[in-house]
Amino acid sequence: MASSTSVQQVPAKRRRLCQEDGVMPGTADIPNYNIDEELLKAYKLLMPNNRNGIHFLMSEEFHKEMFKQAKDIALDYTDYGIEAKYIIEDFRRFLAIKVFTADTNADKIEPNLFMDTLWRAATDNATFYNILQERLDMVLRRRDSFGGSAAALNALYKGGAVMEAIYKIHFNEKPLDPVPGPKITLRVDTVLGESIVIPITTGWSVARLKWKLIENATGIERNSMRLKFGNLTMDDNSYVGDYSIGDEAVLLLDRRW
Numbered sequence: 669m670a671s672s673t674s675v676q677q678v679p680a681k682r683r684r685l686c687q688e689d690g691v692m693p694g695t696a697d698i699p700n701y702n703i704d705e706e707l708l709k710a711y712k713l714l715m716p717n718n719r720n721g722i723h724f725l726m727s728e729e730f731h732k733e734m735f736k737q738a739k740d741i742a743l744d745y746t747d748y749g750i751e752a753k754y755i756i757e758d759f760r761r762f763l764a765i766k767v768f769t770a771d772t773n774a775d776k777i778e779p780n781l782f783m784d785t786l787w788r789a790a791t792d793n794a795t796f797y798n799i800l801q802e803r804l805d806m807v808l809r810r811r812d813s814f815g816g817s818a819a820a821l822n823a824l825y826k827g828g829a830v831m832e833a834i835y836k837i838h839f840n841e842k843p844l845d846p847v848p849g850p851k852i853t854l855r856v857d858t859v860l861g862e863s864i865v866i867p868i869t870t871g872w873s874v875a876r877l878k879w880k881l882i883e884n885a886t887g888i889e890r891n892s893m894r895l896k897f898g899n900l901t902m903d904d905n906s907y908v909g910d911y912s913i914g915d916e917a918v919l920l921l922d923r924r925w
Contacts, residue, residue, distance in 0.1 A: 710838040714764040724803035725760045733796050734759060737789040741782060748869055758844045759786040765834050767804055774811040778827030782844050841875050852915040859922040860887060870909030874902045894924040
């Protein structure tokens, strides 16, 4: 399970890929859904034989069913940029991983706190729960209790670690972490002569920070970005806090050739 030393609020792709209404409406591959090809590829790898299941996870029906619970969660994390659409996207990814691991009996992977809250809401609605299982073409169970034994807690930890490992492999980032880090403000100087001031938390991943820079129209594609703090080149899979970066620190953004 995620720890307070590995904190991330809104992983990068969600900020770019999630539309304001939370629905990803059109590609040639999934009609009427506007989903980034990179993200779609991850879902295809996790659910290779279930195009209808992917379609449902991206649907307005799925989004609307999950929105109220996700919005209630997001209210507690407004200062950290966590919005309902990002929490819903994380839950989508969790369900895709359940399909990938054939986790019918809830004994292979475990959700984190955000995922589990939406998972409980989904299973509490019998009609939606049945539709979800039908569309994903598998039985989906949620474990209600783990007990307090060392063996049970160890299984819980291992299930969370497996989920996070698969998540990172397919989505190239870590899941949302409900433990926020300290808030700081960074100044990012670019090779184009611009300076961008960004309020973040130390729990932001470097990957998320790069997507935020794309939002600021830096003119540099994410895969070509190189962020440096002093003489250190920052790795996408690390966190801002890993570099002991304090408030009002200055980073350099240039292009990787």
